[in-house]
Structures are given as C-alpha cells and as structure tokens.
Amino acid sequence: MTKSKSAYSTPTKSGKIDTHIIVVWVDNEASVLSRVVGLFSGRGYNIESLAVAEVDHKKNLSRITIVTTGTPQVIEQIVLQLKKLVPVHNVANFKRDDKNVIFREMALLKIVANPIKIKKALNTCKNFNPVVLDQTKKSVVIQITALRREIDNMIKNLKPLGLVSASRTGAVAMTRGAEILN
Amino acid sequence: MPKLYSGAEIVFKCLEDQKVEHIFGYPGGAVLPIYDELKNHPSIKHILVRHEQGAGHAAEGYARSTGKPGVVLVTSGPGATNVVTALTDAYMDSVPLVCISGQVPTHLIGTDAFQECDTTGITRPCTKHNWLVKNINDLPRIMHEAFEVATTGRPGPVLVDIPKDIQFAKTKYFKPSKKKSNLKIKNRFKQKDIDQLIDLMSKAKKPIFYTGGGVINSGPKASELLRELVSLTGFPITSTLQGLGAYPGDDNQFLGMLGMHGTYEANNAMHDCDLLINIGARFDDRITGKIDEFSPKSKKVHIDIDPSSINKIVKVDLSIVGDVVDVISSTTKTLKKKNLNLVKSNKQKISNWWQQIQKWRKKQSLSYIGSDKIIKPQYAVERLYELTKKQDTFITTEVGQHQMWAAQHYKFNKPNRWMTSGGLGTMGYGLPAAIGVQVAHPKKLVVDIAGEASILMNMQEISTAVQYNLPIKVFILNNQYMGMVRQWQELLHEKNYSESYSKALPDFVKLAEAYGCVGICAKEPNELDEKIEEMINTDRPVIFDCHVDQDENCFPMIPSGKPHNQMLLGPNDQEANKISGKGKALV
Numbered sequence: 001m002t003k004s005k006s007a008y009s010t011p012t013k014s015g016k017i018d019t020h021i022i023v024v025w026v027d028n029e030a031s032v033l034s035r036v037v038g039l040f041s042g043r044g045y046n047i048e049s050l051a052v053a054e055v056d057h058k059k060n061l062s063r064i065t066i067v068t069t070g071t072p073q074v075i076e077q078i079v080l081q082l083k084k085l086v087p088v089h090n091v092a093n094f095k096r097d098d099k100n101v102i103f104r105e106m107a108l109l110k111i112v113a114n115p116i117k118i119k120k121a122l123n124t125c126k127n128f129n130p131v132v133l134d135q136t137k138k139s140v141v142i143q144i145t146a147l148r149r150e151i152d153n154m155i156k157n158l159k160p161l162g163l164v165s166a167s168r169t170g171a172v173a174m175t176r177g178a179e180i181l182n
Numbered sequence: 183m184p185k186l187y188s189g190a191e192i193v194f195k196c197l198e199d200q201k202v203e204h205i206f207g208y209p210g211g212a213v214l215p216i217y218d219e220l221k222n223h224p225s226i227k228h229i230l231v232r233h234e235q236g237a238g239h240a241a242e243g244y245a246r247s248t249g250k251p252g253v254v255l256v257t258s259g260p261g262a263t264n265v266v267t268a269l270t271d272a273y274m275d276s277v278p279l280v281c282i283s284g285q286v287p288t289h290l291i292g293t294d295a296f297q298e299c300d301t302t303g304i305t306r307p308c309t310k311h312n313w314l315v316k317n318i319n320d321l322p323r324i325m326h327e328a329f330e331v332a333t334t335g336r337p338g339p340v341l342v343d344i345p346k347d348i349q350f351a352k353t354k355y356f357k358p359s360k361k362k363s364n365l366k367i368k369n370r371f372k373q374k375d376i377d378q379l380i381d382l383m384s385k386a387k388k389p390i391f392y393t394g395g396g397v398i399n400s401g402p403k404a405s406e407l408l409r410e411l412v413s414l415t416g417f418p419i420t421s422t423l424q425g426l427g428a429y430p431g432d433d434n435q436f437l438g439m440l441g442m443h444g445t446y447e448a449n450n451a452m453h454d455c456d457l458l459i460n461i462g463a464r465f466d467d468r469i470t471g472k473i474d475e476f477s478p479k480s481k482k483v484h485i486d487i488d489p490s491s492i493n494k495i496v497k498v499d500l501s502i503v504g505d506v507v508d509v510i511s512s513t514t515k516t517l518k519k520k521n522l523n524l525v526k527s528n529k530q531k532i533s534n535w536w537q538q539i540q541k542w543r544k545k546q547s548l549s550y551i552g553s554d555k556i557i558k559p560q561y562a563v564e565r566l567y568e569l570t571k572k573q574d575t576f577i578t579t580e581v582g583q584h585q586m587w588a589a590q591h592y593k594f595n596k597p598n599r600w601m602t603s604g605g606l607g608t609m610g611y612g613l614p615a616a617i618g619v620q621v622a623h624p625k626k627l628v629v630d631i632a633g634e635a636s637i638l639m640n641m642q643e644i645s646t647a648v649q650y651n652l653p654i655k656v657f658i659l660n661n662q663y664m665g666m667v668r669q670w671q672e673l674l675h676e677k678n679y680s681e682s683y684s685k686a687l688p689d690f691v692k693l694a695e696a697y698g699c700v701g702i703c704a705k706e707p708n709e710l711d712e713k714i715e716e717m718i719n720t721d722r723p724v725i726f727d728c729h730v731d732q733d734e735n736c737f738p739m740i741p742s743g744k745p746h747n748q749m750l751l752g753p754n755d756q757e758a759n760k761i762s763g764k765g766k767a768l769v
Binding site: 007009010030031034035038076077080081083084085086 | 302307316471488490497742743
C-alpha cells in the first residue's frame, strides 16, 4: 500500500469526455462575460471556443455560445453553475453530434501568393460558401462558413497555398425546424 | 416632485427598509460620505472593528447566530482586499453577507488612483454576485437586489461597490418591490419525489440521516421538523461540522459528527448503510474521504436548495431540490397520512442495525487518556461544556485541533449556537465571529474556543470587544504548536515539525490587561473548573490561557484516501489492539 502524504483524497477515475455546445442567454451588462468565463476558469472547465453578441436590443439580451469538453458529470455541473449566475436567463446544452441542431463557424482567411495558388485556394474553399471580400494581385481575403472541424482542415490545406492569417468567430448554434430555444 | 436623496442617504434608507440594526465596518477616504450620513440614522448601530477581515467575520457570526444577513461597510483598495478572506469564507459556508465598499470616483476608475483596486473583479469569484454602481439611478434597485440575492436560495455574500461621486449624487428612492422574482423560486420538488423517498425509507434496513448546514440555514423551524422526523422514523442521525445543533447532541439517536474526525459509529454507519438521506449537506471531501469507496452499498437521497449541489461529488439515486423546511414538512405529513403502520414496523426492521451501531459505539472513539498532571485539551472542552451547558451558550472557534475537539466534545442542543469556519478553514475566524454573535445577543454567554496560533491572526479585535463592552470569552487551548499541522507532520512527515512551533508567544494574561480586558491562566487540571467558573462570572471580555498537553493528537481520524470503515483510533485503542504499527501504515 502506497503511503499518501496528502490531506486530500486521491483522484478517482473519470468518465468519458465529450464535446458539448452550451448556449447561454444573459443580460447584456458590464462584466457579464467575465462572470461566465471566470466560472469556467475558476472551476477548471475547458473553453474551446466562445462567441458572444447582443441578440435582442430591446430586452438587452446577449447570447453566448461556448464549445466545451468534459465528462457528463462536468457538463451537468457547468450547466447548473451557469444557471446560478444572476444575469443568466437560460442555458441550453447540446452534444456536438446532435442532429437537431445546426452548428456553424465563420472564418476570414488571408492568402498571400501568386495568382495560380490563389486560384487553387479559392477552389479548395468551394464547398464552404466562399466569398471574396478583398483581392489584389498578390493577395485575397476569403470568408467561409463551415463546421469547426472543416475549418480546421481548411486551414491545414491552405497553409501550402499561402495562408498567412486566419480569424475565426467560434461556433454558433441554432435548432432545426420551427422550434425555438428560449 | 419627489424628494431627492444622496447616494449615501439611499444606502441608509435601504438598510432601514431591510431592517438592518448593526453594521460592521472601518472608515476610509472613498467611503466617507456614507460614514458622514451615519449620524442621521439612530436605528443603525455601527461597530468599528480593527481590521476589515474582522468586520467580515463579525458579520458572519452575527448572521449565523441570528439568521439575518450581516452587513459590512469598508473603504476602497485595502479596505476591500482585506475583506476578501471573509467573503470567501462566507461563500464556502453559505452565510448571507452584504458588503458595501467605497470606490474612487467614477472618472478616476481605471487610472490607478489612490486606494483604487478592481474590487468587483477581485470579489467576483468569492461572492454570489457583485455590482459596481456607475449610475446613481441604479443604486436603490441594486441595494435591494443585493439583500435579495444574499438571502434567497442558498445564502451567500454579495458586494456593492459605490464610487465616491455616486455617494454624493442625488436621485429618487423607492422601497423594495414586493413582487416575486425568479430568485425566490426555491422548491422544485413534487409530491412524487416525497412518495419515492418514503418508499425508500420503508424498505431500508440500515438507514441513516446525514444532515448539514442547510438545516440551520433553513431556519429554527427546520431543526424542529428534523427532530420530529428522526423520532418518527427511529433512524440514526449524524451531522456534518456545520450542521451541529440542528439535532440535540446528547440524544440517543445522534451518532455524533461524521467525517475525517467524526466518530467511529457515525463513519461506520455511513459506510455500511443501505439508505443514506442527505439533508442540506454537500458531500464535502472532509466528509466523504475516497469517493469510490464512499458508502458503497447505499441508495442515496440528496435534499438541497441548490440544484448544482446535486451530483456534484456523489451520484445520487433521488434528488429533492427545495428548502429543507418544506421538504421535511411534506415528508412528515405524507409519512403520517399514509404510513402510520410503517413507522412501527420500520423500527423493528432496523433493530439489527441499531445493535450493530451499539457495537461500534462501544469503541468509545472519542475517549482519550486522561491525566492529573497536565490539562488534556479534550478535558478542557468537556469541562467547559459541563460548566456552561445550563445556560444558552454560543460557541465560535478558530481552525485546527481545538476546533475538532470542540466539535467532538461540546454538545449542541439548539441551532445557530455553533459558528465555525468549515469550508475555507480560516484561522482567525473565531474572535471576530464571537464579537458579531455577542452584538446580536448581548445577554448571552459567547465563547471562542481558540488555539494560540489562530487567535494571534485576528488578536486586534479584542480591542473592538473592549470598546463596545462585549463580554466575549476567548478560551485558548494553548499547546504552543499549530496543532493540526504538528499532528500531520507527526503522522505523515516523519515528525519533521517544520515551522509549526511558535518559539515566541505573548503572555496572554498581560496581553489581556494591555487591551483592557481580563486575563486568566490555567496550567493544572485541578484548577480548571474554578478558573472556568471565574471566566463565566466575569462580565467583561476575558482571554483564558489554558495550557494543554503539547503532544495530544485529534482522534479518531480517517487517514487520507481511505474509506470510512478504516479509521485510525486514539492511543487507547491502538495499544489494546496492537495496531499502532499497522495503523501508521494506513495513514
């Protein structure tokens, strides 16, 4: 028997880790984002991406979409702890493979290369609603929308074609059909 | 046109409407307009502390002994940072506090002004919620909301940061609104949950109640109802550190405290039970030990007002989210209505269980080897209990061995009589907490059971006690060591007593005299009773320096990473069973 020198118990085995998308409706007030983010960092939860903006000017509501990973127990805690925050109105929680929910992320990609490579790059993007926002002889800025993993792949594929800068929004989510969340 | 009030006036109007009678605080530049207004509000008494941490703990003692929120008033910068420990302490132990802090004027915020700090940023993780008031028109609403957040659901601390220019600015005042806000929805359980609980109770052969601070926070009625429920069912009951007093400590159905320094019978019963009913406790790691082996054979029920407490640490079979008062009263009602017969048959069903518990009890796990030469700390607490039990006594503690001995050997019969820092474990809590308790209960006996190391952390507050004629008793179990640190070093670190001995200590009797209170010193067991009587009969603050055995350890204990049924017992038992060698390996 190994002798523990700690005043605390040893960690127990943890469950399977899943990716979840958590949507939080909050009052759009000073420091509300730091309350939400502080809860994650303070309790050791993970944030993979974060998207936030006001969605209802009249009611002063913002919608925060957080991609996180954790065991089922941790995800349950995240939802319950978020609900305890005073400016939080509602919290929704989806598994990444939930078929009833649409997830999208937008990226702006700057490519600096010769025209042949730029053409190739545009071609590579064709499945992800590419929009050319700016073009010069030496460069192009492309906007694409896709799933997170798809954008990950695109960035990998575009590196050899002259990708010099990428800016991403983080995932946002919406349910399918006529149903609404809040 | 309605009358306009300054921010400072609004603070007090709100305190009056919230029926606040006492505030604990310390003035400073950024909070002076509020202090200036104090004289116009005779119904509110201000207690001037010596350090802002003391104000926070005093307000905690006040809140825990009355059930009302404690109010703290501090200045910006160091005033606010000094109160952070107390806010964190209150957050961990679910104590309702409203802290009002001054802030530099709004136009200077963010400029590193004199005594500026990001108060709301610093206190965000240690409050239920906090507000920086940037517009005077928001102040009345925020002040009322602060009291509502602090006192509803699972109580806790809140902070309102008010810049100096807002304290001068004027606006209209309005009273708190009566309409129910979302915060007030506390009960989310249905009758079918109660039915399910009763079904589990009727099937159980080895049931146990495990109750915590939630019962105390639910109000004195909850303790009454708990007593009725326990007597109706005939089940054994154990309590966490914070729950002591909710059920009478000298009752036969009470197994004593559970957890790391809990009794042998309570911990074994937790381990072997087939139904565990948690009422207002949170499966703290000092209680559960190793989670994998925590109460492995039981169905678990968790009654808590905070939904995030459920399944946080231990997965439960039935969760009932609601106020303890309402849950127990529904349970008792249903039990009486449906199952009168069950109550009787139940008692028979669990008679074997009680026999087993009696066997565990025979170990007498709280016993210790007495002495007629040196005062044993356990003996000191026992004598204090015997000599004070006839009057309504309030006990606070610091943190360490003395705290555990107090929990083990002092028997509480009423709720709100026991104030101790459990979650955060804050040394220096007990003296200011005793001040807060005495302010709320001026005629009652208030004793801070202390250690000589802890007491020095907020020693300055004895000056507050003297200023307001608060006859608190500081009962120091003086072993010259940080006792709990020394104990761990003895058991786990090969007796390397690294920095746990205080080579220089003040003469506490002279110190008491210097502060203007009374000092008493006891060194031998035969003088103890007489000196304790002298302490009780002194109507002034007393520092009692009780010299105790330096080598005494706090037993029983669950060694780290061990389940409840592998307790380490005291030296009596170790010798009798020759397990001292093996016992050490268990640690």
